[in-house]
Amino acid sequence: MFKLLGPHFLYLIAINDRGLNSLIVPGGYIDTAMAIGYVGALELLKKGVRKWRMNVDGIYPELLKSRGVYCKDGSILPTFYQRDDTLALYEAIHGYVTKYVNLYYDTSDKIIGDNEIQTFGQELTKSKSDGGCGILGVPLKNGRFTSAEQLTIVFTSIIFTSTVVHSAVNTAQYDTYGFPPNYPTRLDGAPPKNKSPLTEEDIVKCVVDRETTIEVMSLAIILSERITNALGDFEVNYTYDPAAVKIVEEFRKELKDIGQNINQRNEKLERKFEYLYPEEIPNSISL
Secondary structure, eight states: OHHHHGGGGTTHHHHHHHIIIIISSTTSHHHHHSTTHHHHHHHHHHHHHHHOBTTTTTSHHHHHHHTTOOOSSSOSSTTOHHHHHHHHHHHHHHHHHHHHHHHHOOSHHHHHTOHHHHHHHHHHHSOGGGTSOOOBTOOOBTTBOOSHHHHHHHHHHHHHIIIIIHHHHHTTHHHHHSSGGGSOSOBOSOOOSSOOOOOHHHHHHHBOOHHHHHHHHHHHHHHTOOOSOBTTOOSSOOOOOHHHHHHHHHHHHHHHHHHHHHHHHHTTOSSOOOTTOGGGSBSSOOO
């Protein structure tokens, strides 16, 4: 299971350390360039962690169902391309993980008797005050992994979040924030107190100074970059077992097919949705 997850943790500790020591600190980028400031950002993070549940938010079809937008035939929000591409990628990752887990855990007894896997599950769910991760909704039974399906849900969620989810919100940052007036992270002055029309001069006065504007643009372009290999093209080759190698190769083939399907759809669009091409999704949250 280490070999399965290893590629998706590459540089993760390093980027978290950089983020906490340069972005979310007093006087850091978020504190100076965003209205919310570093205190507000930390509060949002805490709020999100308290609400996030692996068995809903970490299972993409369940998340879509909870929002009333689950659809595979385009009948609901037919131009919701992010959903369509993400769902295809989730299913590919889920299939890949299912085959990989079942290769090594073909009986429940092997899971129940695996002390390392059981300790891993306990650490995921143990409260933070007790030294655990405090993740809600981890599909354990009486505090233990008892089936391959449970492992598949957890590992799929980890890989999916570290690759597709991160790419979906990360890749588009420059397109969204690169022209700050399009999506300002901060505005100066007091917010409107009524619905009286504003003049262009009123609006221009709210726009932040040149230095902050350049700072936002620079940060957006840096954070939009990809510095690791694409999903499935692992920097470190952990897998040598012929049966596992075959599973990885099948996963890569499915990703290629998804990319071709996205290309075919985009050929018909005036404005293409290109953020979730498999070859543009990094293996890990490395930036």
